[in-house]
Each structure stands twice: as C-alpha cells, then as structure tokens.
Amino acid sequence: MAGGAVRKLIVSVVVGAAVLVGTGAPAQAAPKGPRPTAIKAKAVALNLNGKTIWGENANAKRPIASLTKVMTAIVVLRQETNLGRTLKIKKKYTTYGDKWNASEAGLVIGDKVKVRDLLxxxxxxxxxxxxxxxxxxxxxxxKNFVSKMNANAKRLGLKKTHYANFDGLPYPSQTSTYSTAAEQIKLAEYALRFPTIQKAAAAKKVTIRTAKNRSYTFKNTNRLIGKYPGVLGIKTGYTNGAGYCFMFAAKRGKRTQIGIILGSPTEKRRFYDAKRMLDWGFSG
Structure with a gap:
C-alpha cells in the first residue's frame, strides 16, 4: 500500500473510534474505597479514560505470551484494506505451533480463508x-513481519517492548518476547481504534465460511465476554514463562477502563482479578 493510503487509513481508523476509546477525555470521579487486595499477578496496570489509576510492577519487563497477537493484528490492519482477500492455508501454518503445543484455529491445508477471518x-x-x-x-x-512489529512498537513509543516472534510462543527463549503492563495499556488503547479488532475482541463466538465452503467456529478465550457488563475484550495469553496474561477493557457511560494482568498463577484467577479491578475502577 502507498504511504499516503496508509496515512489516510490510520487517520480514518483513529477518528472513527475516538468515542470508544476516550483517551482524550478528562478522568471521572476517583474510584471509591481502597483497591482490592491480594491481586495475584507479577505485574498489573489499570487505566481510566487515559489516566493510570493502578499500577504494580507496571514498568517491569515481562513475557506477554499471546498478548503478542494484538500487535500481529495491528501490523496486518495497517497494511490491508481488503479484508476479504483470501490466503491459502499451507502445511507449514498448520504445523507451525506443534513443537510448543500451541493453540490452533483448526485450519485445513489447502483451504482459502479471508484475512478478516484469519484475524x-x-x-x-x-x-x-x-x-x-x-x-x-x-x-x-x-522474519520481515516480526521486524514490522518492532517498528510499530517503536513508532508507538513502546520502549520496553520487543517481539522475537509474531505469536508469543516461548522461542528462542521463554522471555524473548516481552513488554510491560504499562506499555501494553498503550497498545490496547491503540488496538481498540481498529473496528476489526473491536469486533473480534467483543465476540463470544464467530462462525465463518471459507471460499471452499468449509465452516469454522472460533470461540473467544476471554471468559468475561457476555458475563461482565460493558466488557470490550480484548486478549488472553499463556506460556510457562509468562504465566496467565490478560489484556482487558470495559466501557460504561463515559468511563472506559483498560487493564493488564501479567503472570497470574491460574487461568481462573486472572479473570477473577480483572473483574475486581474493573469493579473498583467503575465505583466512583
């Protein structure tokens, strides 16, 4: 895509989603009461209307597991305007994560899947x-794609973020891909400006049909979807080195909260703690 077209796309995305993110809005009344205690995570951060209201080890570098895929989606969406374009599924894609027992979308070799559906x-x-x-x-x-991810991180001012791969898997080591809770807040704010990410992040389940008339059903790994009022998404992650990670957001009235949990001890605990953090943030 030409540079001018890219700039026009970015401007339209940002303007179109300003109401959703609300990062330029003044902070509302402070949350009531003390913060919830015993949040079990290596690092957390919580942002209300663009202002940090909670941070614990928020600037410490931590592996982020599949939160990495948020940047992957951003890199694609900054390049592609035709999300109906189809990509042919190759064997190297279906076997890519086998070594690490990675999560899979269940794609079939030879199928032709739209870019939007791959996202x-x-x-x-x-x-x-x-x-x-x-x-x-x-x-x-x-390799080129990962270079674009790091270039985007630099452009967004994420100085403590580095991508060694495009999915968050633990290679070359458990900590090769890393960021901070504070910088992942910034990334989430930017990501939610893209309508495709908004839609995917908020969907509990999506069924798609491919060019070869095959259907896939993708279920959201975010357990707050459909259970927490105002939830917007957006991404979960896990590796042995990263622990259970969660990038989450919710909106009620004029209040938009974005939170990050890195290194939670269990899958269930990250959702429990995220709900407690959001409850406190909305309590003003």
Whole structure:
C-alpha cells in the first residue's frame, strides 16, 4: 500500500473510534474505597479514560505470551484494506505451533480463508496457524513481519517492548518476547481504534465460511465476554514463562477502563482479578 493510503487509513481508523476509546477525555470521579487486595499477578496496570489509576510492577519487563497477537493484528490492519482477500492455508501454518503445543484455529491445508477471518482465528482462538498465515503473507515472510512489529512498537513509543516472534510462543527463549503492563495499556488503547479488532475482541463466538465452503467456529478465550457488563475484550495469553496474561477493557457511560494482568498463577484467577479491578475502577 502507498504511504499516503496508509496515512489516510490510520487517520480514518483513529477518528472513527475516538468515542470508544476516550483517551482524550478528562478522568471521572476517583474510584471509591481502597483497591482490592491480594491481586495475584507479577505485574498489573489499570487505566481510566487515559489516566493510570493502578499500577504494580507496571514498568517491569515481562513475557506477554499471546498478548503478542494484538500487535500481529495491528501490523496486518495497517497494511490491508481488503479484508476479504483470501490466503491459502499451507502445511507449514498448520504445523507451525506443534513443537510448543500451541493453540490452533483448526485450519485445513489447502483451504482459502479471508484475512478478516484469519484475524478472528488469531484473536479469538489464539490460533498459531491463523497467525502464521497472516505473518507469512504480510511480512512477507516471518522474519520481515516480526521486524514490522518492532517498528510499530517503536513508532508507538513502546520502549520496553520487543517481539522475537509474531505469536508469543516461548522461542528462542521463554522471555524473548516481552513488554510491560504499562506499555501494553498503550497498545490496547491503540488496538481498540481498529473496528476489526473491536469486533473480534467483543465476540463470544464467530462462525465463518471459507471460499471452499468449509465452516469454522472460533470461540473467544476471554471468559468475561457476555458475563461482565460493558466488557470490550480484548486478549488472553499463556506460556510457562509468562504465566496467565490478560489484556482487558470495559466501557460504561463515559468511563472506559483498560487493564493488564501479567503472570497470574491460574487461568481462573486472572479473570477473577480483572473483574475486581474493573469493579473498583467503575465505583466512583
């Protein structure tokens, strides 16, 4: 895509979603009462209307697991305006995450899947196969794609963020891909400006049909969807080194909260703590 077209796309995305994110809005009344105690995580951060209201080890570098895929989606959406374009699924995509027993979207070799649907597979199911297909097409090639991820991180001012791969898997090491809770807040704010990410992040389940008339159903790994009022998404993650991670957001009235949990001890605990953090933030 030409540079001018890219700039026009970015401007339209930002303007179109300003009401949703609300980062330029003044902070509302402070939350009532003390913060919830015993939040079990290595690092947390919570932002209300663009202002940090909670941070614990928020600037410490931590592995982020599949929160990485949020940047993957951003890199694709900054390049592609035709989300109806189809990509052919190759064997190397379906076997890509086998070594690490990675989550998969269940794509079938030879199928032709729309870019929009691959993004759903990456963001809802955290599918390494869907992510590999996108990275290969929009690098082009895996290495070039990761370079674009890091270039975007630099452009967004994420100085303590580094991507060693496009999916958050633990290679070359458990800590090769890392960020901070504070910088992941910034990334989430930017990500929610993209309508496709908004839609995927908020969907509990999506069923798609491919060009070869095959159907896939992608279920969101975010357990707050459909259960917490005003929830917007957006992404879960887990590796042994990162622990259970969660990038989450919710909106009620003029209040938009974005939170990050890195290194929670269990899958259930990250959702429990996220709900407690959001409850406190909305209590003003």
């Amino acid at each position: 759903y597979g990456a963001l809802l199911e955290s599918g390494a196969d869907a992510t590999a297909a996108l990275a290969d097409a929009y690098g082009p090639g895996y």
